[in-house]
Structure formats: structure tokens, C-alpha cells
Amino acid sequence: MDLLIDDVQLWDGTGSPAQPRISVEVRDGRILWIGSASDWAGNRTNIRVVDGRARTLIPGLMDCHVHYSSPGGPDWIARFTDSLTEIAIRAIELADASLRSGVTTARDVGAPHAVNADLIKVALAGWNEGARPQGGPEIPFDAKLLSVAVEEAHRANFKIACHANDAASCHIAARAGVDSLEHGMFLEGDDLKAMSDNKTFLVPTMSVWDAMLYYAHAVGWPEARKKRAEDLREGSRKAVAQAMEAGVQLALGTDAGGGAARHGRIAREAELMVEAGMKPSQALAAGTAVAAKLIGETERGTIEEGKVADMVLLDADPLENIGGLRLVAAVFQGGRRVA
Numbered sequence: 001m002d003l004l005i006d007d008v009q010l011w012d013g014t015g016s017p018a019q020p021r022i023s024v025e026v027r028d029g030r031i032l033w034i035g036s037a038s039d040w041a042g043n044r045t046n047i048r049v050v051d052g053r054a055r056t057l058i059p060g061l062m063d064c065h066v067h068y069s070s071p072g073g074p075d076w077i078a079r080f081t082d083s084l085t086e087i088a089i090r091a092i093e094l095a096d097a098s099l100r101s102g103v104t105t106a107r108d109v110g111a112p113h114a115v116n117a118d119l120i121k122v123a124l125a126g127w128n129e130g131a132r133p134q135g136g137p138e139i140p141f142d143a144k145l146l147s148v149a150v151e152e153a154h155r156a157n158f159k160i161a162c163h164a165n166d167a168a169s170c171h172i173a174a175r176a177g178v179d180s181l182e183h184g185m186f187l188e189g190d191d192l193k194a195m196s197d198n199k200t201f202l203v204p205t206m207s208v209w210d211a212m213l214y215y216a217h218a219v220g221w222p223e224a225r226k227k228r229a230e231d232l233r234e235g236s237r238k239a240v241a242q243a244m245e246a247g248v249q250l251a252l253g254t255d256a257g258g259g260a261a262r263h264g265r266i267a268r269e270a271e272l273m274v275e276a277g278m279k280p281s282q283a284l285a286a287g288t289a290v291a292a293k294l295i296g297e298t299e300r301g302t303i304e305e306g307k308v309a310d311m312v313l314l315d316a317d318p319l320e321n322i323g324g325l326r327l328v329a330a331v332f333q334g335g336r337r338v339a
Contacts, residue, residue, distance in 0.1 A: 001048050002027045003335055005311070007037040008052025011281075011319060013059040013288040013302035018319055024057065026309040029335040034305055055329060056317050058284060059303050060104030060310030061266055062291035065161075065182055065203045065253025068094045069111035072262035074215040084113055094257065097264035100339040102328050104310040107295050109161060109182065110258065120153040120160040122146065122178075124169030146176045159296060161203075165232070174200065180251065180294055183208065184243075185235035192239070192246040201294045202243050203253040206272035209233040211260035240276040250278070251294045252287035267325035270318075280322040309335035 003026040010022040012034075023040045025033040025047075033040070068091040070079040082090075091111070098106055109121050124146070146162070153160035164173040165183035173181045174191035180201040181187075187195075187202070195202065212229035215221060243250055252270060256263040266287065273283040292301025299308045311332045316324030331339035 002046070003048050003050065003309070003332070003337075004040070004042065004044070005050045005052050005057055005313065006040075008313070009056045009317065010034070010303065011056060011058045011284065012304065013285065014304065015285075015289075018056070018317075022057075023052075024303065024311070026332070026335040029309055031303060031305050031307050031309050034303070050313065050330065052313065054315075056314045056319075056324070057303065058312050058314065058318065059288040059301055060312055060331070060333065061102045061287045061325075062105040062107075062252065062295065062297070062301065063098060063103045063254055063256070063266055063287075064107045064180070064251045064291050064294055065109050065205050065255050065258070066098070066106050066263070067110055067255070067257035068098075068106075068108055068263070070257035072211065072257050072260055074219045074221075074260060076257065076260055080112055087112060094263040098256075098266070099331060099333070100328070101264040101266050102312040102325065102331055103266055104312075104331065104333045105291075105295070105297060105300055107253070118158060120149065120158050121163065121182075122149055122160065123163040124173055143172045143176065146172060146178075150177045159294075174198075182253070183236075183255075184239050185209075185232045187235075187239040187243070189242055189246070192243050192248055195243070196247045199249075201249045201251050201290075202239070203251050203294075204236055204240050204243075204273070204276075205253050205255035205259070205261075205269075206236050206240070206276065207254045207256065207261035207265065207269045208259040209236060210268065210272055211262070215260050237276045240273065240278070244277060244282075249290055249293070250282075250286050251291045252283070267323065270322050270325055274322045280319050283322055284318060 005024045011018040021037045023037040069087045070076045159179040161180045162173040162178040163182045164170045167186040170187045174194045177198045209229045209232035216226040254269045270283040289301045300310045313330040315327040315329045318324035
């Protein structure tokens with residue numbers, strides 16, 4: 001059924017200020033018309049009308065770094081070895097949790113038995129939480145091999161993302177020309193300058209250390225694990241602040257399932273970005289228009305006439321308080337209400 005979101009505050013993700021008292025008409029899954037609520041001249045008897053008063057409409061959110069094969073939590077690593085049947089059933093449930101939180105597009109950056117992948121991911125920092133085996137290599141491969149991976153990925157028209165969460169891997173990945181550097185907790189000023197020059201996005205996944213710090217206290221992790229999380233927090237906040245100064249584009253990603261962070265908590269990632277110095281509008285853009293640019297999605301990411309109608313209706317104004325992302329009134333995917 002066709003849809004009219006009536007008399008709402010619209011933040012369309014294009015860089016324009018939020019507009020009050022706007023109506024958005026959707027037909028056949030796409031945005032047909034946007035304008036002043038008083039100017040809409042359609043027939044309300046044959047269209048579904050959603051009351052937008054005292055609400056804010058934003059583009060559907062995008063999580064650029066997620067793992068639907070694991071639920072997250074304090075023992076997330078062990079869940080990657082579950083049976084394929086269990087992983088598949090769980091992935092549906094976890095994707096639904098994301099959808100209900102406002103995520104209408106997600107980039108899964110690693111899952112057992114994954115097929116039809118259109119993204120290349122490489123990991124320079126291959127050891128979880130510094131647990132490098134005795135005598136293991138500092139990094140799995142060097143700058144020369146990474147440059148070959150970048151060249152071949154781009155030759156095949158694939159995006160390439162690089163996992164880097166220690167100083168050595170951050171230094172290499174920042175200069176390699178990858179499309180996105182994931183985590184990046186120990187990026188330095190020169191690294192960020194190189195990323196800006198190469199147009200490499202940073203996906204800081206701040207929920208990683210945030211969740212680790214919670215579980216360190218909640219389930220009594222050893223002091224060494226707590227110290228690791230504290231170091232990640234310090235490095236991450238510094239990297240995000242300096243990335244903004246350097247002109248690096250930041251895209252939102254939670255790493256839900258790939259670390260302790262659970263699914264359906266995308267609002268927390270945006271809150272952490274704001275705590276690190278981003279404006280609410282910048283954090284929103286990181287999860288919409290900028291995220292769309294990173295993943296190569298041209299049909300979504302903003303609310304504009306002709307685009308796919310992926311949208312989130314909020315019972316709050318996230319531009320005043322980014323925590324308003326938690327107050328989801330409705331989620332629309334392709335014009336259909338899904339949550």
C-alpha cells in the first residue's frame with residue numbers, strides 16, 4: 001500500500017538542515033514526493049497515513065561493520081564455531097534485531113561459510129586482544145602484499161576493507177589505498193593524513209571497547225583484559241578526534257557479533273561518536289549518507305525523491321540529543337513498515 005508520512009520534521013541526510021512540517025509520499029517502494037505538509041494534494045482515502053507530528057524522520061541507518069554469525073556478548077568468539085544450522089537461524093534473528101533498531105542496510109564483514117561476497121576483507125592485526133601465539137608474526141603479511149590485494153580487489157570492482165587495531169597494522173593500512181580501515185584504535189596524525197589523501201574511510205567501531213569495558217566489570221574479566229579495553233578506548237577516542245581534523249570520512253559500524261558488542265545497539269555507536277567530538281548531525285551522516293558512499297549504495301542513504309524509501313521515524317530529535325536514535329517509532333524498508 002502507498003504511504004504518506006505526514007507533518008514530520010525531516011532530516012534528509014543531504015547536508016541540509018532539518019525541515020519542520022514536511023510530508024513524504026511513498027509509492028511502489030520509492031519516495032515520490034517531498035514537500036510542505038500543507039501543499040500535499042493527494043487523496044487520504046486511498047493511502048496509508050502515518051502521523052509525523054512531534055517526530056523526526058531520518059534515512060534508514062547503515063551498519064558498515066557487523067557479524068551476524070555471532071550474537072556478541074562476553075563469549076562471542078566461541079560462537080563462531082557453532083553448527084552452520086545454528087549460525088543460519090541465529091543470523092536471521094540478529095538481523096531482525098538490527099532492523100528493529102533502525103538498520104535497513106548492513107555490511108557483514110566476516111562470517112563462517114559466507115558465499116557470494118562482494119567485499120574483500122584483509123586483517124593485518126590478526127590476533128584477538130593481543131593474544132599472539134609465542135613466536136607468531138607481528139602481522140600476517142606486509143605492505144607489499146597488501147598493495148597487491150588492493151590492486152586486485154579494485155581490478156575486480158570490489159571494495160576492500162582492512163582490519164587494523166594495533167599501531168603497526170594501522171600504519172601500513174593507512175597508506176595502502178584500502179577503501180576502509182576498520183577499528184583503527186592506534187592511528188597517528190601521519191596515518192590519518194595518508195588516509196585523507198587516499199580517500200580511505202575510517203570505521204571506528206567504538207562499541208568494541210565500550211562493550212568490553214562493561215563485561216570486564218559485569219563478569220569479572222581479568223585485569224589484563226580490562227586494561228586492554230581501556231587502552232582501546234583511549235586510542236579510539238583520540239583517533240576519531242584527529243580523523244575529523246584531518247578530513248577523514250567516518251562511517252558508522254558497531255562490530256556487533258565480531259566483538260563483545262551485541263546486535264540492535266546502533267544508537268550506542270552514534271552516542272560514542274558524539275562523545276568523541278562529533279556533532280549529532282555528523283554522527284547521523286556517518287550512519288546514512290557517508291555510509292552509503294563507503295559501501296557504494298546510490299539508491300539509499302538520503303531521503304530524496306526517486307530513492308528507495310528506507311527510513312526511520314523517531315519519537316525524538318536526534319539532532320538535539322543523539323540518544324533520540326533509541327526512540328524508534330517505526331522502520332520502513334523499501335516503503336514497507338517492518339518494525
